[in-house]
Amino acid sequence: MALAGKGFVLLMVMAAVHITNAAVYKVGDSAGWTTIGNIDYKQWAATKTFRVGDIIHFEYNAQFHNVMRVTHAMYRACNVSAPLATYTTGNDTINITRRGHHFFFCGVPGHCQAGQKVDINVPRNLSTTAPTPSALVSPLVPPARIPVPSPSKAVPFSALKDGFGSFGLMAMAVVALLVFGSA
Known part of the structure; x- marks a missing residue:
């Protein structure tokens, strides 16, 4: 016993x-998840050090945006046909549970092509101790x-x-x- x-x-x-x-990252910082203001989400992600256990927070107007988790091929092509997951609340949190790339974009027509996409990369050689x-x-x-x-x-x-x-x-x-x- x-x-x-x-x-x-x-x-x-x-x-x-x-x-x-764990750290909580708000995608786009104060701008959030949007197409307004030409936010460079690639640059935003490049300034962060993501780890397993971190929380990615997408804050956006649910009338105009959503979040889709997709494969690398879908991410590169902005292909919205079969996302791995779709989030639509406008206040979505996603727990990072594994190392590697995690691809997200907005599934509203034209938004991904306009740059509303982000690659959250948790390096495989980064210590989580x-x-x-x-x-x-x-x-x-x-x-x-x-x-x-x-x-x-x-x-x-x-x-x-x-x-x-x-x-x-x-x-x-x-x-x-x-x-x-x-x-």
């Missing part, structure tokens, strides 16, 4: 570490995944919630393991 409890606590620690490393606790508390080394929130930057998931942050969550998990793991 104690072994099952330790396994559960370990699972919770792993989940907490994974969640605190959590920073060590000493790196999180060191005053000389700022955390690599916690940029100052601004319209042009991603907001780390840990900055979106009140509480202890990733170090505090890990500390709570260790305490839980010590308290409940010995029972």
